[in-house]
Structures are given as C-alpha cells and as structure tokens.
Amino acid sequence: MIDVYRALFVGQIQAASQYRVQSVLWMLFSVIRPVIFLAAWVAVANAQGGRVASYDVRDFAAYYVALSLVSNLATSWNAYDFEFEVRMGRLSPKLLRPLHPIHYAVVENIVWKMTTIIPLLIVLGFVAVTFDARFRATPVHLVLFVPSVILGGSLAFLGGWVIATSAFWTTRVHAVSTLWDRAVFIFAGQIAPLALLPGALQTIALVLPFGYMRGVPAEILQGAVDVPTAMLLIAVQAIWVAIFYALLQVVWRVGVRQYTGVGA
Amino acid sequence: MGEPIIDVRDLRKTFRVTERQEGLAATLRSFVRRQRRDVNAVAGITFRIEAGEVVGFLGPNGAGKTTTLKVLSGLLYPTAGEAHVLGFVPWRRENAYLQQMTLLMGNRTQLVWDIPAADSFRVLQEIYGVPDESFRRTVGELTELLELQDLVHKPVRNLSLGERMKVEFAAGLIQSPRVAFLDEPTIGLDVSMQSRIRRFVAEYNRRTGATILLTSHYMDDVVALCRRVIVIHHGHLLYDGPLADLAERMAPYKIITATLRDGAAATIDLAAYGTVTGRDEGRVTLKVDRQGAPERAARLVNELGENLADISVEDPPIEEVIDRVFSEERVGTAT
Numbered sequence: 001m002i003d004v005y006r007a008l009f010v011g012q013i014q015a016a017s018q019y020r021v022q023s024v025l026w027m028l029f030s031v032i033r034p035v036i037f038l039a040a041w042v043a044v045a046n047a048q049g050g051r052v053a054s055y056d057v058r059d060f061a062a063y064y065v066a067l068s069l070v071s072n073l074a075t076s077w078n079a080y081d082f083e084f085e086v087r088m089g090r091l092s093p094k095l096l097r098p099l100h101p102i103h104y105a106v107v108e109n110i111v112w113k114m115t116t117i118i119p120l121l122i123v124l125g126f127v128a129v130t131f132d133a134r135f136r137a138t139p140v141h142l143v144l145f146v147p148s149v150i151l152g153g154s155l156a157f158l159g160g161w162v163i164a165t166s167a168f169w170t171t172r173v174h175a176v177s178t179l180w181d182r183a184v185f186i187f188a189g190q191i192a193p194l195a196l197l198p199g200a201l202q203t204i205a206l207v208l209p210f211g212y213m214r215g216v217p218a219e220i221l222q223g224a225v226d227v228p229t230a231m232l233l234i235a236v237q238a239i240w241v242a243i244f245y246a247l248l249q250v251v252w253r254v255g256v257r258q259y260t261g262v263g264a
Numbered sequence: 265m266g267e268p269i270i271d272v273r274d275l276r277k278t279f280r281v282t283e284r285q286e287g288l289a290a291t292l293r294s295f296v297r298r299q300r301r302d303v304n305a306v307a308g309i310t311f312r313i314e315a316g317e318v319v320g321f322l323g324p325n326g327a328g329k330t331t332t333l334k335v336l337s338g339l340l341y342p343t344a345g346e347a348h349v350l351g352f353v354p355w356r357r358e359n360a361y362l363q364q365m366t367l368l369m370g371n372r373t374q375l376v377w378d379i380p381a382a383d384s385f386r387v388l389q390e391i392y393g394v395p396d397e398s399f400r401r402t403v404g405e406l407t408e409l410l411e412l413q414d415l416v417h418k419p420v421r422n423l424s425l426g427e428r429m430k431v432e433f434a435a436g437l438i439q440s441p442r443v444a445f446l447d448e449p450t451i452g453l454d455v456s457m458q459s460r461i462r463r464f465v466a467e468y469n470r471r472t473g474a475t476i477l478l479t480s481h482y483m484d485d486v487v488a489l490c491r492r493v494i495v496i497h498h499g500h501l502l503y504d505g506p507l508a509d510l511a512e513r514m515a516p517y518k519i520i521t522a523t524l525r526d527g528a529a530a531t532i533d534l535a536a537y538g539t540v541t542g543r544d545e546g547r548v549t550l551k552v553d554r555q556g557a558p559e560r561a562a563r564l565v566n567e568l569g570e571n572l573a574d575i576s577v578e579d580p581p582i583e584e585v586i587d588r589v590f591s592e593e594r595v596g597t598a599t
C-alpha cells in the first residue's frame with residue numbers, strides 16, 4: 001500500500017504542478033472570506049469599546065488566521081469531482097482496478113494542500129502581523145493542534161465522500177453538496193467563533209459535526225480553549241470521524257451496487 | 265477441452281428505465297407513479313470460450329454487446345443467469361479476478377490526462393502489484409509492438425486519438441491479463457492505425473495466450489482476428505461458430521462474377537443464370553442459390569465458351585452476410 005501511495009503521489013504531484021498557479025490563486029481566494037469576517041468583527045468590537053464577549057480585536061485576528069489555515073487544510077471538493085466522474089463514466093475503469101477509488105482522492109487532496117501550504121502561511125503571516133493577532137496557545141496546544149487538524153480534515157473528507165456518493169442515486173449532487181457547504185459555512189465557525197454563537201445556535205453547532213471540521217482545530221491553535229477542553233473536543237472529533245467512516249462504508253457499498261446495477 | 269475460461273449460462277440483463285415525459289402534468293404525475301419500462305439488453309445468452317481463443321462478438325447497435333462485456337468484466341450485476349470467468353464470478357470484483365482481466369473500451373479513457381502515460385503505467389504497476397522485472401518486460405514489449413517510444417513521455421492530452429488509443433491499450437495490459445474484453449478497440453481510427461491495432465491484438469494473443477472477446481463494427485477486424493464469432497441481436501444469441509461457416513449458415517447464396525469479352529456483354533442475357541446484382545463494363549455479378557452455384561458456374565463456362573474471359577464463385581462479402589443476419593430475426597444457433 002505504501003508503494004501504491006508513493007506512485008499515486010508522484011503522478012499527482014506532476015499533474016498538480018501544471019496547475020500550481022491556479023491552485024495558489026484558489027487558495028488566495030479562499031482566504032478572502034475569513035479576512036472579510038475578521039474585518040467585520042474588528043469593526044463590531046471597536047464599536048463596543050474593543051471587545052465582544054471574551055474576544056478582543058487581537059483574539060479575533062488570531063482566530064480567523066487559525067481558521068483560514070484550518071479551512072484550507074480541511075477543505076474537500078469530492079462531491080463535485082465525483083459527480084463529474086460518475087457522469088463521464090470515468091469511475092468505471094477505477095472500479096475495475098484492485099484499489100478503492102477513495103485512495104486517488106486522498107492523494108489528490110493531500111497534494112493540493114502541499115502545493116498551497118507555503119504561500120498560504122506567508123499570506124496568513126502577513127494578515128496576522130497586520131491585525132496584530134494574539135495567540136494564547138501554549139506548546140501543548142500546538143501539539144494538540146496536529147491530531148485535531150488531521151481529524152478535522154479527515155472528517156471533512158469523509159463527510160464530503162458521503163455526500164458525493166449521492167451521485168449514485170441522483171444527478172442533482174450539486175443541490176445536495178451546496179446544502180452541505182452552507183451548513184459548513186454556518187456551523188463550522190466561519191461566521192463567528194463557536195464560543196460567540198448565541199445559546200441555542202451554539203448548542204446546535206456543538207452537536208453537529210461541522211464545527212469539529214474547522215472551528216475546533218482553529219480554537220485549539222489559537223489557544224482559546226484550555227487543555228482539558230481541547231482533549232475532550234479532540235475525542236469528540238475522533239468519534240465523528242469513526243461515525244462518518246462507518247457511514248461511508250455502508251453508503252458506498254449500497255451505492256456502488258446501485259450504480260453497477262443500473263448501468264455503469 | 266479443459267475448463268472454459270469464460271462460461272456464460274443464460275445470462276440476462278434488464279435495464280429499468282424511467283420514461284420522462286414532456287409537460288408539467290406528466291412531470292407531476294411521474295412523482296406519483298413513474299412510467300417504467302424494461303429494456304432487455306441481454307435476454308438469455310449462453311456460450312463458452314476456451315483458453316487462448318480470440319472471439320468476435322458481433323451485433324448491430326443496441327444488440328447488448330457492451331452490456332455483456334460490462335457484466336463479464338464485473339462492472340454490472342446481471343439480472344439473472346450465471347457467468348464464470350477464470351473461475352470467478354465477475355461482479356464480485358475480487359482483487360484476484362481484477363488482476364487478471366482487462367476491459368478496454370475504444371470510446372473511453374482511463375489514463376490521467378495531465379501526466380505522461382509512462383507515469384500512469386507506474387501507478388498501474390503499483391496498483392496491480394506487478395513486480396519490477398515483469399513490469400519492465402511488459403512495458404518493453406508493448407512499447408515495441410505498439411511503437412510507443414515517443415508517445416509515453418508526452419502528457420496524454422497532447423496525443424492524437426489514435427496515439428492515445430495505443431497508449432490506452434498499453435495501460436490496459438500492464439497487469440498482463442489472461443482475459444481481455446475489447447469493446448470497439450478500433451473505433452474512430454484511420455485505416456492504417458486500425459490495422460496496426462489489429463496486428464497488435466493478434467500478436468499479443470499469440471505471445472501471451474490471452475483469451476480475447478472483442479466487439480467491432482469493422483468486419484476487417486473480425487476477419488483478421490477471429491476464427492470464431494458470436495452474433496447477438498436484441499440480446500439473443502443468433503449464431504456461435506466459425507466465422508468461415510457464418511456465410512454458409514446465414515446467407516444461402518453465393519456470388520458469381522463473370523467477366524465477358526468485349527461486346528459480348530450487350531448481347532448475352534445473363535439473367536437466365538441468376539439474379540444480376542451488378543454490371544460494370546464487362547464484369548457482371550450474379551447472386552445464385554448456394555447449392556446450385558457449382559452447376560450454374562459450369563453452365564456459364566459451357567454455354568458462353570469463348571465469350572467468357574474470367575469467372576469466380578465466392579461467398580458474399582462478410583458485411584453483406586452480417587447485414588442480412590441483422591435484418592432478420594432469430595435464425596438458430598450452430599454449436
């Protein structure tokens with residue numbers, strides 16, 4: 001399996017190198033939104049004498065810088081790709097190879113993140129300095145951030161695949177995945193740090209999986225939660241990953257049967 | 265005869281298609297009760313193929329050829345019936361089966377467009393777990409046979425259709441499959457590329473002993489490659505036997521071509537010998553009953569004497585036979 005991954009990586013890195021410029025532009029584009037939200041919250045905080053609940057201007061800056069980083073590392077666009085593959089019949093040859101099609105997507109995903117991480121860090125460093133971000137993270141937070149962002153990325157990836165498999169049943173995957181993306185937008189911590197969401201909304205956000213994709217790792221990196229809370233949140237992330245992994249097994253098996261049953 | 269490599273029994277595949285109707289009322293109605301229709305793409309076919317055979321799988325558009333190949337390669341679940349390929353049930357898609365089989369479709373691509381084929385080959389090598397040495401040997405052979413030297417290092421999307429098809433062939437054979445399903449492998453290629461692919465398939469079969477089931481609408485492919493053909497129509501098996509006997513069983517006539525000396529053509533009435541189907545200067549083609557053909561030819565030679573410059577008796581062209589088969593319903597099978 002390691003050899004398979006090595007070969008897939010080599011191929012994908014080559015393919016991706018032809019789209020380096022596009023990838024970086026995409027990445028820059030994806031940073032714009034959090035920066036707009038950051039600017040908005042800074043304006044709100046300043047109007048209220050410098051803070052909103054427990055967050056001051058510099059906390060917001062740290063949060064949104066962390067969130068941008070996490071969003072990039074935990075983004076997943078499988079549903080769109082997958083729908084395309086199903087529609088164009090490109091999934092069929094993959095199904096006839098002794099390798100689960102998800103592995104190609106894993107590699108694609110990781111390679112995309114590798115090609116964009118360095119320019120992303122530079123841009124975020126620049127944003128952090130401009131807004132004078134204050135990170136409260138201790139070394140322990142930084143260590144905990146690693147599993148947290150990996151779990152967040154895995155959760156987003158697996159969730160994306162569960163949504164993508166709807167392509168086996170419907171041609172309207174776009175509607176389904178748009179709905180999913182909206183939910184991510186609202187509940188994953190983009191609009192506001194989860195801690196600042198009003199009561200009911202915060203409870204919902206903590207029950208749903210979306211916050212565990214992005215908001216949680218961002219808060220850990222920022223140092224907004226204490227270490228025991230961080231460990232608890234990571235445990236919940238792991239549970240969500242396990243749930244989505246199991247869910248994917250089931251929908252994939254049923255879905256492929258459906259796909260190959262009706263005509264591939 | 266040993267165990268057949270491909271063993272198909274009463275295989276059926278029915279597609280259930282939803283009929284979409286125009287108009288709002290019909291659309292609303294379709295939410296309540298959908299208009300369903302069954303398409304019997306494969307309606308119960310049975311055949312066996314032995315190791316090393318190259319069999320032509322013929323039939324008009326929509327006959328069920330691609331559907332059958334998809335079932336046999338494991339991409340589709342059949343509605344009923346049984347199939348074993350290399351002893352495996354294809355649609356279980358066990359890795360041990362996938363490793364020994366390939367499905368190549370002339371109008372589909374499985375290569376990554378953005379990278380050179382050589383790199384795709386490497387990925388496939390790892391996926392199929394081909395040891396380095398056999399990988400090098402296989403790629404070497406394929407490169408030689410298909411003349412790929414200059415092609416494998418260019419990104420696939422920069423290749424012409426024919427070049428890409430050659431590279432697709434190589435990609436589909438990296439695992440050295442024992443069974444190959446080829447669905448219209450020469451579609452859209454120019455004549456010389458078609459014959460190049462044809463020679464390759466023949467040579468590949470000779471070298472590796474792989475069993476090949478191939479569909480094509482180009483009779484030249486079939487004539488060049490297949491001693492045996494299976495003909496299906498509307499999902500039913502029409503004929504299974506030697507290509508050489510197809511004409512005999514399916515077309516009960518022969519073609520006599522008589523070339524007459526200058527001027528004679530105008531004066532002699534050849535309609536008495538058979539149905540005149542063509543006339544070109546002194547050359548006349550006659551369609552005659554298969555059984556009666558030798559006797560007619562003899563009479564022509566006797567009665568025309570000096571006026572006859574040349575004469576030949578042949579089976580009708582294979583295209584014509586096939587066309588005749590397709591325009592009829594079930595004829596029965598030869599076994």
Ligand SMILES: Nc1ncnc2c1ncn2[C@@H]1O[C@H](COP(=O)(O)OP(=O)(O)OP(=O)(O)O)[C@@H](O)[C@H]1O
Pocket residue numbers: 262263264279280281303304305323324325326327328329330331332
């Ligand atoms: N996925 C599908 N859903 C519904 N009907 C299908 C599907 N695939 C094929 N069919 C139908 O099944 C029949 C057989 O199709 P198939 O593709 O096997 O024909 P074929 O012999 O390969 O024809 P061709 O020579 O045109 O390639 C056709 O009537 C086709 O419309």
Ligand SMILES: [Mg+2]
Pocket residue numbers: 329330331447
């Ligand atoms: Mg076909």
